Amino acid sequence: QVQLVESGGGLVQAGGSLRLSCAASGLPFSNYAMGWFRQAPGKEREFVAAISRGGRSTYYADTVKGRFTISRDNAKNTVWLQMNSLKPEDTAVYYCAARHLLTDTTVAGYDYWGQGTQVTVSS
Secondary structure, eight states, X not given: OOEEEEEOXXXXXXXXXXXXXXXXXXXXXXXXXXXXXXXXXXXXXXXXXXXXXXXXXEEEOTTTTTTEEEEEETXXXXXXXXXXXXXXXXXEEEEEEEEESSOOOSXXXXXXXXXXXXXXXXX
């Protein structure tokens, strides 16, 4: 079955950095666009970043543009989210998601989801 396993979350001070990883299995990874979403307590899940199947196209939420970078390695079935200049408002559970073929920025557009990894940014 399809599995998306996130790792790399943790506690970091404001201004710090974290790198999230998502290892995929059970699907032809290069046929799937990948996305990162996050959900803070009491809030809806929101789009963070997405990357096309080949990695040439990337998309970011305005709130993270210039601070976060999404990348992938199809040979390793892995997608990353490099998060720099973290702010307390970035605190959330971060989810990796896979969508067949085309990228999307909506929660409903994705086919598979990981279990999430907690990111906490202290002020």
